[in-house]
Amino acid sequence: MAPFVVGSQKPEARNNTTALEQRIGLATSVIMPLLEFGAIGYVTWVLCYLICVQYLINPAADLRLHGVEPRKATGIALIVVYAILLLMLLIPWLRLLHVIWTKPDILQPADPATEKENADSTAMEQYNAYVCDYEGAPLFCDKCRIFKPDRTHHCKELGHCVRKMDHYCPWAGGIIAETTHKYFMQFVFFAALYTTFLWVVVAVFFAERVSKVRTWIGALVVGVLFCIFTFTMSCMTGYNLAINYTSVEAIQRGGITNIAFLVTRMPNEQASPPTSYNNSNKELEADDDWPVLRMVRRSGGRMFVVMQTKPFQHPWSTSMMEGWKDTMGESPLDWFLPLRHSPCKQRSRSGEFRWGEVVYDMASKYQKDNPGAQLAILEGRR
Ligand SMILES: [Zn+2]
Numbered sequence: 001m002a003p004f005v006v007g008s009q010k011p012e013a014r015n016n017t018t019a020l021e022q023r024i025g026l027a028t029s030v031i032m033p034l035l036e037f038g039a040i041g042y043v044t045w046v047l048c049y050l051i052c053v054q055y056l057i058n059p060a061a062d063l064r065l066h067g068v069e070p071r072k073a074t075g076i077a078l079i080v081v082y083a084i085l086l087l088m089l090l091i092p093w094l095r096l097l098h099v100i101w102t103k104p105d106i107l108q109p110a111d112p113a114t115e116k117e118n119a120d121s122t123a124m125e126q127y128n129a130y131v132c133d134y135e136g137a138p139l140f141c142d143k144c145r146i147f148k149p150d151r152t153h154h155c156k157e158l159g160h161c162v163r164k165m166d167h168y169c170p171w172a173g174g175i176i177a178e179t180t181h182k183y184f185m186q187f188v189f190f191a192a193l194y195t196t197f198l199w200v201v202v203a204v205f206f207a208e209r210v211s212k213v214r215t216w217i218g219a220l221v222v223g224v225l226f227c228i229f230t231f232t233m234s235c236m237t238g239y240n241l242a243i244n245y246t247s248v249e250a251i252q253r254g255g256i257t258n259i260a261f262l263v264t265r266m267p268n269e270q271a272s273p274p275t276s277y278n279n280s281n282k283e284l285e286a287d288d289d290w291p292v293l294r295m296v297r298r299s300g301g302r303m304f305v306v307m308q309t310k311p312f313q314h315p316w317s318t319s320m321m322e323g324w325k326d327t328m329g330e331s332p333l334d335w336f337l338p339l340r341h342s343p344c345k346q347r348s349r350s351g352e353f354r355w356g357e358v359v360y361d362m363a364s365k366y367q368k369d370n371p372g373a374q375l376a377i378l379e380g381r382r
Pocket of ligand 1 (some may be wrong): 161
């Protein structure tokens with residue numbers, strides 16, 4: 001079976017979601033955080049008041065009869081650590097919600113009557129390389145009627161295209177994408193720390209206490225469930241950031257990507273670059289033998305050569321540390337503080353996002369095979 005093209009849409013995915021489905025999606029992204037804030041209030045009451053105050057700092061007379069002695073220092077220390085962990089959870093979460101509500105990654109659709117031929121593609125074609133279809137045009141969203149910047153995906157819950165979309169997360173309060181990904185990572189990481197502390201403390205004193213209390217069990221269950229959930233999410237999100245895949249791209253892993261490279265000097269002989277798909281149908285054995293699909297003239301008369309990656313080659317793959325830093329920031333301080341936006345938001349002439357080595361290797365191979373040709377992406381790299 002031929003590999004699918006990354007960014008293409010399956011026919012069944014083309015049906016528009018109804019306005020009702022979108023309203024349900026939006027409502028859950030408000031209701032879920034409210035329920036979670038309620039759960040935080042409940043476990044705070046159990047841990048700080050019932051366990052720390054009523055059990056450790058000032059145990060009631062009947063508890064003292066069962067040999068429970070006051071442990072003021074332990075109770076106060078646990079409240080202090082809990083308060084710090086709660087703050088470390090709430091600060092990135094409120095930052096995340098703030099950024100979600102300012103909608104920096106959501107693209108506005110064009111007039112529904114806009115034809116692909118008339119849509120404006122110059123924003124993508126200004127770059128030295130961009131992801132394209134077989135004709136060399138940037139990828140087009142059938143629903144928004146716009147050309148999509150690289151790594152943009154149409155979000156059915158929002159009914160809009162979203163830049164570098166990862167996933168729609170009602171638990172966190174909305175869309176996780178280019179700007180929110182960093183704060184989401186911090187949110188799930190600190191949520192995992194917070195819930196681990198919560199269930200461990202409750203479990204320790206629950207095991208010690210002779211007369212079991214139902215309210216403690218509730219906090220224990222909430223702590224364990226959310227710990228499993230947030231710990232899994234932090235591992236998955238951290239790994240995806242390091243390999244520089246969004247969740248959408250991870251699902252499409254194994255596909256091929258067409259990339260248009262800006263040509264600043266044509267090859268000496270025009271015979272070399274093929275102008276049809278023929279090459280893509282051939283089984284190309286060598287790892288560095290990338291199919292050249294066509295030459296195409298785009299907006300402003302700029303000439304591009306369209307090449308295709310091999311299956312499983314991700315155009316933005318770098319080293320794991322570089323991938324991590326692209327979203328989380330340069331310094332460890334950036335990784336933990338929800339202040340500065342991700343470095344991947346900065347644009348350069350090369351492309352919408354920093355290209356991985358495979359894209360430069362493709363360009364070099366093209367220049368090697370086509371003497372005299374010069375691709376803009378390689379200028380200034382030597
Ligand atoms: Zn769209």
